Amino acid sequence: xxxxxxxxxxxxxxxxxxxxxxxxxxxxxxxxxxxxxxxxxxxxxxxxxxxxxxxxxxxxxxxxxxxxxxxxxxxxxxxxxxxxxxxxxxxxxxxxxxxxxxxxxxxxxxxxxxxxxxxxxxxxxxxxxxxxxxxxxxxxxxxxxxxxxxxxxxxxxxxxxxxxxxxxxxxxxxxxxxxxxxxxxxxxxxxxxxxxxxxxxxxxxxxxxxxxxxxxxxxxxxxxxxxxxxxxxxxxxxxxxxxxxxxxxxxxxxxxxxxxxxxxxxxxxxxxxxxxxxxxxxxxxxxxxxxxxxxxxxxxxxxxxxxxxxxxxxxxxxxxxxxxxxxxxxxxxxxxxxxxxxxxxxxxxxxxxxxxxxx
Amino acid sequence: xxxxxxxxxxxxxxxxxxxxxxxxxxxxxxxxxxxxxxxxxxxxxxxxxxxxxxxxxxxxxxxxxxxxxxxxxxxxxxxxxxxxxxxxxxxxxxxxxxxxxxxxxxxxxxxxxxxxxxxxxxxxxxxxxxxxxxxxxxxxxxxxxxxxxxxxxxxxxxxxxxxxxxxxxxxxxxxxxxxxxxxxxxxxxxxxxxxxxxxxxxxxxxxxxxxxxxxxxxxxxxxxxxxxxxxxxxxxxxxxxxxxxxxxxxxxxxxxxxxxxxxxxxxxxxxxxxxxxxxxxxxxxxxxxxxxxxxxxxxxxxxxxxxxxxxxxxxxxxxxxxxxxxxxxxxxxxxxxxxxxxxxxxxxxxxxxxxxxxx
Numbered sequence: 104x105x106x107x108x109x110x111x112x113x114x115x116x117x118x119x120x121x122x123x124x125x126x127x128x129x130x131x132x133x134x135x136x137x138x139x140x141x142x143x144x145x146x147x148x149x150x151x152x153x154x155x156x157x158x159x160x161x162x163x164x165x166x167x168x169x170x171x172x173x174x175x176x177x178x179x180x181x182x183x184x185x186x187x188x189x190x191x192x193x194x195x196x197x198x199x200x201x202x203x204x205x206x207x208x209x210x211x212x213x214x215x216x217x218x219x220x221x222x223x224x225x226x227x228x229x230x231x232x233x234x235x236x237x238x239x240x241x242x243x244x245x246x247x248x249x250x251x252x253x254x255x256x257x258x259x260x261x262x263x264x265x266x267x268x269x270x271x272x273x274x275x276x277x278x279x280x281x282x283x284x285x286x287x288x289x290x291x292x293x294x295x296x297x298x299x300x301x302x303x304x305x306x307x308x309x310x311x312x313x314x315x316x317x318x319x320x321x322x323x324x325x326x327x328x329x330x331x332x333x334x335x336x337x338x339x340x341x342x343x344x345x346x347x348x349x350x351x352x353x354x355x356x357x358x359x360x361x362x363x364x365x366x367x368x369x370x371x372x373x374x375x376x377x378x379x380x381x382x383x384x385x386x387x388x389x390x391x392x393x394x395x396x397x398x399x400x401x402x403x404x405x406x407x408x409x410x411x412x413x414x415x416x417x418x419x420x421x422x423x424x425x426x427x428x429x430x431x432x433x434x435x436x437x438x439x440x441x442x443x444x445x446x447x448x449x450x451x452x453x454x455x456x457x458x459x460x461x462x
Numbered sequence: 463x464x465x466x467x468x469x470x471x472x473x474x475x476x477x478x479x480x481x482x483x484x485x486x487x488x489x490x491x492x493x494x495x496x497x498x499x500x501x502x503x504x505x506x507x508x509x510x511x512x513x514x515x516x517x518x519x520x521x522x523x524x525x526x527x528x529x530x531x532x533x534x535x536x537x538x539x540x541x542x543x544x545x546x547x548x549x550x551x552x553x554x555x556x557x558x559x560x561x562x563x564x565x566x567x568x569x570x571x572x573x574x575x576x577x578x579x580x581x582x583x584x585x586x587x588x589x590x591x592x593x594x595x596x597x598x599x600x601x602x603x604x605x606x607x608x609x610x611x612x613x614x615x616x617x618x619x620x621x622x623x624x625x626x627x628x629x630x631x632x633x634x635x636x637x638x639x640x641x642x643x644x645x646x647x648x649x650x651x652x653x654x655x656x657x658x659x660x661x662x663x664x665x666x667x668x669x670x671x672x673x674x675x676x677x678x679x680x681x682x683x684x685x686x687x688x689x690x691x692x693x694x695x696x697x698x699x700x701x702x703x704x705x706x707x708x709x710x711x712x713x714x715x716x717x718x719x720x721x722x723x724x725x726x727x728x729x730x731x732x733x734x735x736x737x738x739x740x741x742x743x744x745x746x747x748x749x750x751x752x753x754x755x756x757x758x759x760x761x762x763x764x765x766x767x768x769x770x771x772x773x774x775x776x777x778x779x780x781x782x783x784x785x786x787x788x789x790x791x792x793x794x795x796x797x798x799x800x801x802x803x804x805x806x807x808x809x810x811x812x813x814x815x816x817x818x819x820x821x
Binding site: 124125402404405415416417418419420421422423426428430431432433434435436437438439441442445446448449452453456458461 | 483484761763764774775776777778779780781782785787789790791792793794795796797798800801804805807808811812815817820
């Protein structure tokens with residue numbers, strides 16, 4: 104596959120992954136972990152997946168605390184390409200900063216933003232979608248890749264697609280972004296066939312993104328461009344920027360204005376939001392117990408679910424279905440796939456209850 | 463309480479407690495552990511419980527591998543009172559050897575044998591029973607303490623009691639020992655009211671025990687007496703002794719011959735056979751999760767059961783009822799109270815599957 108000239112991957116590497124505690128921690132979040140047993144972290148896999156299209160045209164935006172680990176994991180990249188946010192300020196600031204930097208560096212750039220903690224099981228299909236999205240974005244559209252729903256998820260927002268674009272077969276005009284729906288609404292969306300999951304993947308010319316932002320918040324767009332022109336002002340200006348998601352700041356109003364396109368994709372996407380989705384991703388239908396780690400260190404009888412064998416201890420499970428057991432050096436989680444969402448309550452309790460070092 | 467002159471406690475300290483894996487190991491069996499959170503091991507508690515009646519008239523019979531730990535835990539005892547079996551040969555050999563030694567040392571002795579890994583929640587009631595049993599045994603009876611059944615257990619044998627003894631009110635003639643019953647039979651025994659659990663507690667004059675053994679196996683009784691007379695022959699003779707439980711070798715035939723008495727007792731006895739019975743023993747009805755160890759290192763949401771917090775790791779449990787989680791330095795068990803019996807299958811699998819060091 105030939106790389107796309109002037110196409111850049113922007114990788115926002117943030118988010119603690121609280122619902123993946125105790126594997127994911129504030130100090131060592133989800134994207135730094137190998138959650139698929141591939142030997143590469145989610146961050147590394149994200150970069151590997153995009154390499155055929157971008158070579159080394161990669162910008163990572165991450166928290167200042169995590170920058171050293173990111174530099175180490177992506178040692179083949181120029182460390183100057185790994186931007187440290189002084190503090191988390193949501194996705195518009197992070198991706199907008201990358202856009203402002205790229206607008207200066209490469210006036211012909213198209214950028215795609217790809218979260219560092221997603222998985223894709225069919226990378227070729229993924230790249231086909233990105234390639235099409237790049238072509239549409241080059242024409243001035245804000246392009247999102249809309250994931251074909253595989254079930255009526257209530258954990259994602261949806262994008263409603265309109266007419267197919269004559270000049271870009273396979274791409275569609277987006278008519279609306281909708282928030283995470285309740286179950287009945289999600290079921291209706293899936294049945295309708297013209298709704299896609301919003302995976303937060305946006306492909307766009309940097310200047311187009313910032314100009315769209317300027318339509319709703321001209322000061323914000325100007326501030327981002329000012330930081331790019333004088334990077335030494337980053338620390339001083341950053342904390343004054345609005346804390347808002349790119350979806351709300353740009354994508355939703357732009358869709359209302361008919362300026363968003365959707366490339367529907369079906370490439371085994373998952374954001375591994377919790378241990379239930381990790382289990383779904385890793386499970387082998389022939390086995391009762393799915394193991395992330397060394398399967399020789401797990402013994403089970405009449406049991407199914409997920410074991411994350413994160414230490415050299417033996418983990419033995421008897422008579423529990425859909426159980427989740429996560430063993431780490433200083434904490435153990437035992438729950439079920441049904442209750443995987445509630446792990447964050449444990450993390451909140453530990454933070455409040457004198458054990459913030461475990462979170 | 464005045465000690466009983468010439469009354470001796472024999473404490474057989476054996477048995478791996480496989481169903482309490484990974485807490486109990488072949489190398490560090492159940493009796494060496496504090497399973498009640500009292501700060502004392504089951505062995506130490508057994509000795510403490512008997513101290514008011516026997517002072518330091520205690521003989522422990524244990525495996526050669528465990529003798530150093532037993533000597534350390536019972537440091538107040540003369541180490542010569544802690545006898546090492548060269549290899550496990552079941553209860554008749556172990557208790558018979560103690561009887562033979564005591565027959566020589568104290569011709570007026572009455573001995574009681576009390577397993578090192580049982581718990582008693584009402585020690586005063588227990589001592590009252592032992593005191594009565596000692597009086598009956600002094601008259602030449604083989605006396606067993608029959609536990610009032612608290613539920614129709616299928617995991618214990620039962621003793622059928624006959625007429626009350628005129629000369630020892632509160633003691634009864636035993637008519638029969640019966641094997642572990644199936645559920646319906648156990649229910650019938652409990653309803654009948656004249657069956658007691660056989661807890662393997664025997665009180666008897668050493669010579670009476672050996673003479674009863676001689677009735678069924680004169681060579682065995684003679685061999686035990688020969689070892690006692692020449693302790694240096696122990697290693698050579700031990701492996702030639704029959705491997706048989708005292709119940710089969712002596713108690714059952716003696717009951718048939720009308721020579722066994724029963725003192726019924728109700729003192730919160732338990733043999734902590736598995737984590738389900740440990741949970742029953744430790745549980746506090748007001749709490750969802752019972753913790754053996756430091757409760758500050760356990761967090762739970764919508765969960766009940768037992769956590770054995772054997773390390774300094776945090777154990778977090780979400781959405782599981784009647785769960786059992788046992789955390790040790792090199793192994794973790796996750797099961798339910800219902801399946802607690804099946805833990806031994808894991809131990810067998812580990813033994814066979816290249817991990818005997820974990821068993």
